[in-house]
Every structure is written in structure tokens, then in C-alpha cells.
Amino acid sequence: MGLKRYYPYSFTYFTVLFYGLFFIVPSVVGLSFAFTNWGSENLTDWAAVKFVGLDHFRYLFSDSDFNQALTNTFAFAAVTTFLKVFLGLLLALGLNRKLITRQFLRAVYYIPAVLSVTVVGLLFSAIFSMDGIFNRLLQDLGMGRYALNWLGDNRTAMSIVMSLEVWKWSGFCMMIFLAGLQTISRDYYEASSIDGASRLQQFRRITFPLLMPAITINMTLNLIGGFKVFDQVYVLTNGRSGTEVLNTQVYRAFSNGLYGRSSAMGLILFGIIAIVTLVVTSYLKRKEVDY
């Protein structure tokens, strides 16, 4: 194999350097400093940091704010992932058919995915504010008594944050599903319709099983993104009205100079993401078929 020299290891060095130095090193430091009293007084003086064992974890799991954030994060990840994948699948199935405005509609549904969260967030706060277009719409429909300050109310704030996420990313899921749908050969549909299969049967027996890889990708990406949620909450409510999530807590602990605790929360987040991703992907992978 004299060809080795055409695929030199030197091609990998830049990636190894940047990824190792700016991602892996901080991650490892973060993991180990989660068990220390690291704070603003010794930000760069890593030698002065003292080991405190599981103190942060004990504190966090008995802290009601943190538990609230934990619950919210799980709810956010689960609800938004389900809705995004469901809506994305519906849109993709619809827009995979020969419609007149197909290209236009695909583009429109994809636009929100391209916009910055700050842009979408401010747009949402304009729409859902007390004198916003949404309350005005309710009034016009004769439901004025339901008007309220959607983002300032504990009962609705979290749902608005979630709806922003769904509004923004359903089109992205749609694109992944459309790519998946295009890989399914037409022959299956032709053969099955000759055999007298109905559209519903075709969906259950052909489309859905062959779309499993796309579902796996969508579920995994969305769950990971859902657990890491930060900007949406920061821009819309900044954690007020009971919308605190893990990453906003990490930010708050960091702002207060509690680096050890901030890292401990990061570690918990990492643990959750790793476990959930592993369980979900291995479950979904088993469902994937090969015809």
C-alpha cells in the first residue's frame, strides 16, 4: 500500500488542533472543575482551585429553582421535538406531492429556520404583548376577555417560548423529511397499488418504515437542540414567568461568578443529553428497516 502518503495525517492536524484546544480542553476542564469551588477570584489561576466533592450537585438537586429549570428543560425538549417532527412530517408529505405552488411553499416554510432567534424572538414579543396583534385578533373575534400578557403570565409564557421553537424549526424538519422521501423508490408504490393497497396502507407499510432514518436524524438533532435551549428563553422572557431552563441557570451562575456550580450544571446537562440521545437513537435504529 504505497498509497498511504497520498492521504497524509497532516490533513487532520488543523482539525485536531482547533477541536482539541477549543472544545475538548474546555470540556475536560469543565468536567473536572464541576467538583471544585472555582469562582471569579481564580478564573485563570487553576492551581488555587479547591476540591469540594459533590457539594454542588447536592446543593443543586435540593434547590427548587434548579429543579424547576430541570423540569422545564425536559418539557421543552419533549414537547417541541414531538411537535416539530410531527408538523415537519405532515408538511413534507403534503409538499412531496405535485402541487402548483410547491416550490414557493417549501421556501416559505423554510424561511423561519434561516432567521436569527433574536429576530424571531422580538417579532414574537411584539405579537404576544398586551397590545400586540394577537390580543387584537382575539378582540376582533369577540374573545377579548381571553386577552392577556402572554409572555408575562406564568401559565402561558412557557407555551409561547415553545411555540417560537416549533414555528422556527418545523420547516427544517420538513426539509430533512423531503430529502428522505426522495430516496424512496417509486417502484414500491406502483407495485403496491397494483396489489390494491390503499394510500393509508402505503404510508404505514412503505413510507413510514423507509422514512425511519430521517425520523432518527430529526429526533436526535431536535432533542439535543431542545436540551441546549438558551437564546429563545433569554430573548423572550429572560427566565421570568417560570421559564427558567438549564442553560439560563448556567448563565446566571456564571454571571454571579460561581464557576464551579455553573460547570456542575453543564455536566448535568451533558449527562442528560448523552443518556437521552443514546437511548433514543438505539431504540429508533432498531426500528429502521432494509427492504
Next chain:
Amino acid sequence: MATGRLTRYALELALLVASLAILVPIALMVLGSLKSPLEAQAYTLRLPSEWHWDNYATVFQSGGMGRAFKNSVIIAFFGVCLTVLFSAMCSFTIARRSSRYTSILFVWILLGMIAPFSVVPTISLMQILQLSGTYASVIFIYIGINVSYSVFIFTGFIRSVPRELDEAAIVDGCGPYRMFFSIVLPLLKPVVATNVIILTMSIWNEFMIPLYFFNTSEKWTLPLTVYNFFGQYAGKWNLVFADLVITATPIVIVFFDRAEVYRRRYDVGSRKRLIGRTRSRRSEGERRD
């Protein structure tokens, strides 16, 4: 067959109506950016009674938008180019050479797709390296957090590009660098385009990293100024909307421009044609020389 067409029309109509959920807020933003403060405050879809194009000039002058725009462009440009270049090279070796090193490297790099970014240690590291507050710090972080995804996409694609191409290049006497840059990289165009779109989108729109790493507004990127601007001009929704439009426009343009390249799928399956195409491209290049 008539019912089939009817359901198709019904479906089309339903999808068009549903798309209003996206079009109405966007129209609200674009129209609002051209209204007087009072009219914009009313949040209606009525056309402005007077078209205030000067809102954009105001935002550019007083909101620090010009500077933020420049910052965003610098960071996105270097972040995207370097990430794509490094990960394409790395993926090429990983995909073509199977050794202990490459297989361990691959798994190690993919780890970055699930691990969350550790903010505080990175801030501390940047201070130790004396990079804090510089463009370089943020660009390096973007490379670090984005290579995983990029390598993942590139490796999958390169594995489907036939090896015969490399061999043809080697027979013709190319060295590894020349082979990569003049033969392999041009073939990766569709996947480079995909990567560029995704990376540009995520870097341009990123909020958390500049928030943590730039503590003076001088280096702020567009999404950050937008947020700050909202506090500063509370109530002046026409200006806020103008600001939102300025932030959103470049990325929408990049997306729809690049999406064209993306759509033209290369048929990697037919090896002969591919090889033929590279040969002719190469001879074209030689002729130009």
C-alpha cells in the same frame, strides 16, 4: 381521478392558508420597518400611509449597525471558510485511510456533536492565551464547535466518491495537496455548499457565544445589537423592525443563492461520467495555464 385532483386542490389550499402563520409575522416586520413610530406601534398589516425609508438610515447611523454588520461578516466569513477547509481535509484522510488513528479520531470528533459547549473554562482559556475579546477567539471557538458536524457530513460524502479518481490523479503524478485541492475539492462542491449554508446560518445567527465572549459592544455581532437596540429604543417599533430586517436579509439571500447550488445534485453513482468530467475539467485547467 376527479376526486384525486379535488383533494390535491384542497391540500394546496390548506397549505397556503397555513403558510400565513409564517408570512403574516414577516409582513408585519417588513411593513412595520417602513412606518412612522405611531403606525408601527399599532402592529397592523395596513400599508404605511407614508413610506419611511429613512428608518433604515437612522438605524445604521445611531444603532451601531454598520459596525455590527462588519463584525458579523468578518466572523462568519473566517469561521465558515476555515471550518469547511479544515474539516474537508480531515475527512478526506479519515474516509480514505483506515488505520487505528483515523478510526479513533473519527469517534473522538463525533463526540463534539453531543457534548455541550463549556463556556466558563473556554473564557478562562482565552484569558490564559491572551485572546479574550478578539475576533480570533470567537472564530476559533466556532471552528472548535462546528468541525464535528462538518466532518460527519464530509466523511459520509467522500466515501461515496469513487477512489478511482484519486488513483487517476496519482498516476498522473499529483502530490497529495495538489490532488486534494484540484481534484477532490471541486468534486465535493455539493456537500461544501450544504456545509456553507448550515454553517453560515448557525454562525450568523449565534447569540450565546458573542454574548459571553465580547463584553464591549464594539465587537458585537448583529443579533446582539438587535437585542440591545430593543432595550435602547423601547417603543420605537419602526426602528426595531428596520433593525430586524437588516439582520435577517443577508442570511436569507445567502440561503436562497446557495440553495440553487445545493439543488443541483451530482450523480456520484456513475463513475465513468464522473471520471470523464474531472479529466475534462483538468485539461481545461491546463489549457488555461
